Amino acid sequence: MMAGQSKQSNQGEGQNQPAASSGRLESAFGPLTNQLDDWIRIETDGTITAFSGKVELGQGVRTALAQIVAEELDVPFERVHMIMGDTSLTPDEGYTAGSMTIMSSGEALRQAAAEAKKVMLEMASDHLDATIVELIINDGVILVQGRPERSISYTELMGGKPFNCEVSYTAPLKAPRDYRVVGTSVPRVDIPSKFTGQQSFIQDMQLPGMLHARLVRPPSSAAQLVSIDESSIKDVPGIVKIVQKGNFVGVITEREEQSVLAAQRLKVEWSEKPFLPPMAELYSHLRSLPTEDTVVRDDGDVEQVIAHSARQIRAEYHQPYHAHASIGPSCALADVQPEQATVWSSAAGPYPLRSVLAQLIGMPEDKLRVIHVEGAGSYGQNGSDDAAADAAVLSQAVGRPVRLQWTRQDEFVWEPKAPSMVMEVSAGLDDQGNVTAWDYHVWSPSHVARARFAAQLVAAQLINRQPFPAGRFSFGAERNAPTNYTFPKQRVTVHYLATTPLRSSAFRSLGGAENTFANESFVDELAIAAGADPLEFRLRYLDDPRALDVLHAAAEKAGWERRPTPKKGGTTALEGRGLAFARYENEEALVACIAEVQVDPESGLVSAKRVVVAHDCGLIINPDGLKNQIEGNIIQSLSRVLKEEVKFDEYRIQSVDWDTYPILKFSEVPEVEIVLINRPDEPALGAGEPSMVTTSAAVANAIFDATGVRLRQIPFTPERVRAALSSGQG
Amino acid sequence: MDDQIVINVNGKMHTVQAAPDTPLLYVLRNELGLHAPQFGCGLEQCGACMVIYGREAKQSCKMMIADVGSTPIITLEGLMEDGELHPVQQAFVEEQAAQCGFCTNGMIIATAALLVKYHNPNEQVIRESLDGNLCRCGSHLRILRAVKRASELMWGGQA
Numbered sequence: 001m002m003a004g005q006s007k008q009s010n011q012g013e014g015q016n017q018p019a020a021s022s023g024r025l026e027s028a029f030g031p032l033t034n035q036l037d038d039w040i041r042i043e044t045d046g047t048i049t050a051f052s053g054k055v056e057l058g059q060g061v062r063t064a065l066a067q068i069v070a071e072e073l074d075v076p077f078e079r080v081h082m083i084m085g086d087t088s089l090t091p092d093e094g095y096t097a098g099s100m101t102i103m104s105s106g107e108a109l110r111q112a113a114a115e116a117k118k119v120m121l122e123m124a125s126d127h128l129d130a131t132i133v134e135l136i137i138n139d140g141v142i143l144v145q146g147r148p149e150r151s152i153s154y155t156e157l158m159g160g161k162p163f164n165c166e167v168s169y170t171a172p173l174k175a176p177r178d179y180r181v182v183g184t185s186v187p188r189v190d191i192p193s194k195f196t197g198q199q200s201f202i203q204d205m206q207l208p209g210m211l212h213a214r215l216v217r218p219p220s221s222a223a224q225l226v227s228i229d230e231s232s233i234k235d236v237p238g239i240v241k242i243v244q245k246g247n248f249v250g251v252i253t254e255r256e257e258q259s260v261l262a263a264q265r266l267k268v269e270w271s272e273k274p275f276l277p278p279m280a281e282l283y284s285h286l287r288s289l290p291t292e293d294t295v296v297r298d299d300g301d302v303e304q305v306i307a308h309s310a311r312q313i314r315a316e317y318h319q320p321y322h323a324h325a326s327i328g329p330s331c332a333l334a335d336v337q338p339e340q341a342t343v344w345s346s347a348a349g350p351y352p353l354r355s356v357l358a359q360l361i362g363m364p365e366d367k368l369r370v371i372h373v374e375g376a377g378s379y380g381q382n383g384s385d386d387a388a389a390d391a392a393v394l395s396q397a398v399g400r401p402v403r404l405q406w407t408r409q410d411e412f413v414w415e416p417k418a419p420s421m422v423m424e425v426s427a428g429l430d431d432q433g434n435v436t437a438w439d440y441h442v443w444s445p446s447h448v449a450r451a452r453f454a455a456q457l458v459a460a461q462l463i464n465r466q467p468f469p470a471g472r473f474s475f476g477a478e479r480n481a482p483t484n485y486t487f488p489k490q491r492v493t494v495h496y497l498a499t500t501p502l503r504s505s506a507f508r509s510l511g512g513a514e515n516t517f518a519n520e521s522f523v524d525e526l527a528i529a530a531g532a533d534p535l536e537f538r539l540r541y542l543d544d545p546r547a548l549d550v551l552h553a554a555a556e557k558a559g560w561e562r563r564p565t566p567k568k569g570g571t572t573a574l575e576g577r578g579l580a581f582a583r584y585e586n587e588e589a590l591v592a593c594i595a596e597v598q599v600d601p602e603s604g605l606v607s608a609k610r611v612v613v614a615h616d617c618g619l620i621i622n623p624d625g626l627k628n629q630i631e632g633n634i635i636q637s638l639s640r641v642l643k644e645e646v647k648f649d650e651y652r653i654q655s656v657d658w659d660t661y662p663i664l665k666f667s668e669v670p671e672v673e674i675v676l677i678n679r680p681d682e683p684a685l686g687a688g689e690p691s692m693v694t695t696s697a698a699v700a701n702a703i704f705d706a707t708g709v710r711l712r713q714i715p716f717t718p719e720r721v722r723a724a725l726s727s728g729q730g
Numbered sequence: 731m732d733d734q735i736v737i738n739v740n741g742k743m744h745t746v747q748a749a750p751d752t753p754l755l756y757v758l759r760n761e762l763g764l765h766a767p768q769f770g771c772g773l774e775q776c777g778a779c780m781v782i783y784g785r786e787a788k789q790s791c792k793m794m795i796a797d798v799g800s801t802p803i804i805t806l807e808g809l810m811e812d813g814e815l816h817p818v819q820q821a822f823v824e825e826q827a828a829q830c831g832f833c834t835n836g837m838i839i840a841t842a843a844l845l846v847k848y849h850n851p852n853e854q855v856i857r858e859s860l861d862g863n864l865c866r867c868g869s870h871l872r873i874l875r876a877v878k879r880a881s882e883l884m885w886g887g888q889a
Contacts, residue, residue, distance in 0.1 A: 058830025058867055187826060194831035195819050197766025197807040201832060204765040237732075237749070256760055257752045260772075327770055327778060327866040328832040377830035377867045408771040624826055628872065632829050635868030658775040658864060666857040669870040 025111065025169070027104040029094020036119075036163040038091050039112035040069070044159040046140065048073060048080045050113075053093030054105040055085035055348060055372040056190060059688050060625040061101045063188045067621060068106050071181040072113035072174055074137040075154070085350045085372030095349035095450065097380070097506060099588070099686025102621060106684065114171035116163065123157050176619060176680040183680070185624030190374070202346045202373040203331045207401040210333070211240055212256040213394045214263035216249040217410055220652045221461070221468060221503065222275040225249070225268065232267035242266070243397040248462035250394050252402060263407075274650035276501045283318045283713075286422050286443050291495035296478050302491040305437035309428025313529055317425075317518040318713040321502050321646035322418035323661055328376030329411040330383035334391035335401035340367045345388035346375025352450065353385055359454035360389055361396050379636070380506040381450055383415040389459040409656045414458055417646055418507030419445050420500060421477070423518030427487075433530025435541065437489035440481060440519070445500045447476025447510035470498045476510030480693060483519050484583045485541035502646065502653070509689040512584060513637065513696065520580035520697030521712065524565065524704065533562040534579050534701065544583070546590050546616050546679075551581055553614035553675045554592035565701070566708040574599040575609075578701025584690035589617035593634075593694035596670075597702040604722030606703060608638055608670040613691055615674060618682035627674050630691045634672050637695035639664035645715050737798050739764070740808030750796035755779045757795050758805060766806030766835045770864075777836035777863035781805050787836075787843035806835050809842060818842045821880035822873075829867030836863045841877050849885035851877075 024031045033039075041049040050069045056062040066080040073080075083089050085096075093105055117137070124142040125132045128150050136145050143151040176182075194200045218225065225247045233239060238254035239262060251262040277285040306312055333344040341363055347353045347370075354370040361368075375384055383406055391404040406414075422443040428436035454460045455469050474496040482492045527537035535555055542548060554560075558577070567576055576599070581592045596610040611634050620626055643662050647654040655661035700711050709724045732747045737754075739762060746761045753772075758764045758781070770778030772791045779791040782804040809816035815823065818841045828834045837860065844851060844859050851859070856877050865873065881887055 058828075058832075060829075187823070188828075191823060191826065191828060191831065194828060194834055195806075195822050195838065196810060196815070197764060197805065197835065199765055201765075201768070203768060204759075255756075257749065257756045260753075260756075325866055326832075327776060327830070327864060328768055329770075374830070376832035379866075405769065408773060408775075628826060628829060628869070631871050632868035635870055636866070639868075657773055658771060663864060663866065664870075665864070666860040666870055666874070667854075669857075669874075672871055 025108050027093060028098060028100055032093065032108050033091045034167045036112055036115050036165050036167050039109055039167070040116045042116070042154050042158040044155060046079060046153070046155050048075055050080055050082050050109055051090045052082060052084045052105045052109065053091040053351065054096045054101045055350070056374055057096060057348065058374070058377040059629060060188050060622065062190055063186055064102060064621045064625060065106055065109055066189065067181045067186055068110050069113045071179055072110050073117055073140070075140040077181050077186055079140065087350050087354050087370045092351040095352060097348055099688040099690065101686070102684050103686055106621070110173065111169050111171065112167050114173050115167045118171040119163055119165065120154055120157050124152050127152050127157070182621050183623070185622055188625065200374065201328065202333070202344055202375050203328060203405070205333055205344060205373060205403070207333060207335060207403070210401045210403050211252050211254065211398060212259045213250050213252045213391070213402050213404045214259040215390060215404070215406065215410060216251065216263050216266050216268055217414060218247050218270050218462070219272055220275070223247070223270040223272045224465065226271050227269045229267040233262045233265050236262045236265060241398045243394055245393070245463040246465045248393065248459055250390065252394055252398050256405070272651050276648050276650050278650060279648060282320070282420060282501070283422050286420060286497065286500060289497045289500065291443065291497060292474065294478065294494045294496065296492040296494060297482050298491045299489045302437045302439045302489050305489050306426055306428035306439060309436040310431040311429040311529060312426065313429065313525060314424070314426040315522055315525055315712060317423040317521060319421040319423070319514040319517065320714060321420045321504065322507060322640055322644050323412055323646055323655065324379050324382040324415055324418070324507060325661060325663060326376040326378055326382045326411060329406040329408055330375060330387035331403070331405045332384070332388040332391035333401065333403045334388070334395035336361060336392055336396040337399070341392065342369045342371065343388050343392055344371050344373050345384055346373060346378065347384040347388055348378060348381070349450065352452070353388060356451045356454050356457060357389060357392050360457060360460055361392050379508045380418070381416050383411050385451055386414060386458040389457040393459050393463070412656045412661060413653045416449060416503050416505035419447055419504040421511065421514045423514060425518055425522040427522070427526055429526065429529055433532060435487045435526060438487040440492045441495060442477055442481055442511065442515060443495045443497060444477035444511055445497045445504055446474040447479070447504070447506055449503070449505040468503045476506065479510045479585060480512040480515040480519070480582055482586055484544065484547060484586055485523070485538070486543055487541055502648070509692040512689065512693040516580065516582045516693040517696040517700070517714065520582065520694065521700045524578070524697070524701040525710065528565055531564050534565055535560055536562055538579070538581055547581065547583060549677060550590045550592040550614040550616050553677060554594050554612050557614065557673055557675050558594040558612040560594060565705045567705050574601055574706040576702045576704065576706030578698045578703070578705055580694040580697035580701065582690070582693050584693060589615065589685045589687055589690035591615055591690050591694050593691070593698045595695065595698035595702045597699060597706060599703060599706045599721065601725060604718035604720070604725065606642060606699070606716050606721055607668070608642070608699065610671045610673065611638070611695070612673045613675070614677065615687070615691060616677040616679060617685040617687045617690065618679050619684040620676060620678045621684055623676060626676060626687050629687050630674050631672050633689070633691040634695055635664060635669055637692045638670070638699065641696035641699050641714050641716060643715050643717065733796070735795055737795070738800060738802040740804060746795070748795050750794060752795045754790040754793045754795055754798055758790060764805045764807050768832055768835055770833070776833070777840065778833050780836040780839040780863070782839055782843050785843065785846060787840040806838055809838070816842065817883035818845065818880040821876045821883055825872050825876040825879055827869055827872035827876035829869050833863060833865045837865070837873050841880055844877070845881055845884055850881050850887055
């Protein structure tokens with residue numbers, strides 16, 4: 001595939017398909033254990049315990065993985081219990097990221113469950129004196145067909161005992177047509193406790209003898225501590241310790257409200273300096289930085305072909321910094337004792353986190369246990385990893401268990417942002433309106449900067465008074481930079497920036513959303529220049545039947561009228577429709593999205609009225625869980641494209657709360673209609689991200705359809721739309 | 731420094747020891763062990779910490795314990811009766827109306843308060859009354875369906 005050349009192994013957010021090779025399943029994060037006992041345990045009470053190194057992030061994988069195990073083992077869903085993300089109990093599966101959990105952990109568990117079933121069938125064959133083909137399985141009981149009195153259960157065979165064997169990847173797998181649990185909308189197992197107030201989140205955890213902590217962060221990552229006046233909080237009761245190491249400051253108290261008060265009142269003097277470019281110059285600043293270039297695809301002669309074409313078209317698109325903006329600020333608990341430590345964290349990679357925390361607190365990795373506990377939705381790297389590091393530093397300083405709660409402002413200022421990017425596309429058209437060549441450039445930092453060494457943690461940066469280190473690898477900006485269109489001559493160049501003004505890391509889909517915004521906006525710009533219907537124009541350049549299917553399905557559901565854009569016969573209420581298509585990572589799930597918008601010409605307000613999505617992610621594990629992910633992607637991406645932009649001045653980040661970083665509200669949410677295309681004979685592809693990528697271009701194209709004005713800078717705020725309308729730029 | 735303060739939570743009187751300016755949220759979570767109300771912002775901007783205060787859904791993150799008075803407070807835990815889910819909780823389960831579920835406390839509380847006032851609110855009223863409750867995962871459409879379902883369960887969809 002086109003993106004193949006850019007894929008680097010083992011570097012980030014789950015970029016490759018798992019493959020069974022040399023007797024082991026390879027995930028994007030390295031080889032997985034092939035010991036059956038690491039994945040599956042038959043308990044003595046008739047239940048099955050399954051282990052996954054992936055974690056539940058609100059995306060429903062605790063349920064979906066249990067479905068896969070129940071299916072392959074032929075036991076009722078209710079009898080499977082998942083243990084996930086604990087460095088003492090579960091396999092190392094790197095990060096839960098990149099829409100990889102079903103593809104990687106799901107496949108590992110499917111193979112392990114099939115292996116376990118195979119082993120138990122062989123044992124039952126001996127025990128029941130019957131051949132394996134005579135045996136059937138019913139609810140975890142193996143019976144001789146036609147002689148049900150001769151039976152033995154999984155529990156009787158293996159309850160509490162280890163298998164002591166490897167997963168061979170040759171055990172017979174159930175055919176998808178025989179699935180009874182996979183493919184059904186099993187309700188989420190994590191939901192009942194969340195809806196009744198039982199302990200569900202890391203924020204709810206309490207440890208015996210636990211202290212509470214809050215941070216006093218500097219006003220920016222460039223600020224330096226000048227002085228700290230401990231007497232300023234002598235009246236606050238319950239102070240146990242004020243921890244100051246370099247620019248790292250935290251207060252530890254007996255009760256939570258005391259730490260809130262102490263952090264508010266502690267007088268710390270910081271020296272600040274300007275270190276950020278003026279926001280108005282962000283995009284020219286990004287384009288002025290030194291780059292390391294990767295040519296993802298080059299068919300040759302692209303510039304010459306464009307120069308000699310009947311028409312040349314060029315456009316530049318801008319993506320601001322976005323915040324993950326988890327609805328609950330990060331929280332972590334740590335109990336660091338001299339000889340051993342335990343850290344509870346909502347971070348997406350317990351094993352990688354353990355490795356950097358061990359460096360940070362100077363403890364051997366095997367003395368440190370990291371246990372994942374769910375936090376608020378993170379959508380990439382939010383503050384969870386850094387909060388865990390802060391908690392570990394504080395607990396080590398006080399020698400007692402500490403619960404650290406970040407504030408809303410801590411989360412907005414100190415979470416790594418989704419990178420700001422510049423995309424430039426040029427193309428040539430012949431005199432018939434056909435594309436002659438396509439030239440794509442993107443300027444971006446790495447989209448993945450998850451900590452691989454302690455210096456990448458904010459705590460280490462503050463303690464050592466060292467700025468955040470430049471990335472040692474670049475990854476993610478190439479995601480969906482190439483399109484899936486069959487344009488005759490194509491070149492795709494990624495200009496990697498070593499550092500950009502704000503620290504950034506993984507956000508759902510990495511560069512996929514921004515590249516698709518540029519690509520799919522520009523395809524419409526070409527269709528407009530060619531006087532073609534945007535759907536018809538795309539169909540000319542697609543030959544993948546699955547791509548055609550999602551486009552036709554979306555068009556049919558939305559009642560797409562084939563006509564050129566913009567809409568003619570302008571009415572006072574400006575309404576338009578826009579289309580966008582992508583195959584995630586060029587070879588994963590396929591999405592076609594049609595947005596219908598209204599634009600108020602007076603205020604410039606864009607209202608999304610209806611979004612139609614057709615979605616093909618191969619075999620569907622849980623249709624309702626899938627729809628939940630798609631609805632979430634559509635609403636979150638609409639929020640990003642219509643409202644979101646991290647603001648800063650030369651000294652500080654200015655987006656610090658929900659007033660300064662507003663997100664989409666109930667009254668602004670459109671109807672979302674989803675067409676699921678199930679392909680039981682195709683591999684199950686990840687669905688956590690693909691439908692994040694098409695929304696922004698669909699909205700931009702719809703605004704153009706409504707107004708004849710092209711928006712190329714996210715977000716499409718009323719001010720920006722009003723300005724575009726008054727300048728009449730198209 | 732700490733005062734003895736009596737508050738009425740989930741039908742019971744509780745005597746708590748806390749500084750008078752302590753936000754109700756911390757008393758509920760840390761003194762009474764009621765973990766449903768969540769700390770989302772501490773700024774009354776997001777609604778994750780909502781409780782039913784009297785008849786209104788109110789944020790608990792800035793309400794000082796000294797100001798609570800005798801007004802009865804119901805938390806998500808207190809909506810259940812004899813281990814049975816409240817119809818709003820039931821509707822949220824039926825509609826699987828969450829992703830991460832961190833905002834859900836506020837959503838259910840706001841809905842329970844709304845449906846006492848309006849038995850069968852229209853779409854616009856529901857949306858506007860939930861505008862103070864933020865959701866980052868994008869579960870809005872499921873939540874809207876759950877509110878309508880809860881209205882049916884509670885009042886048979888009658889105004």
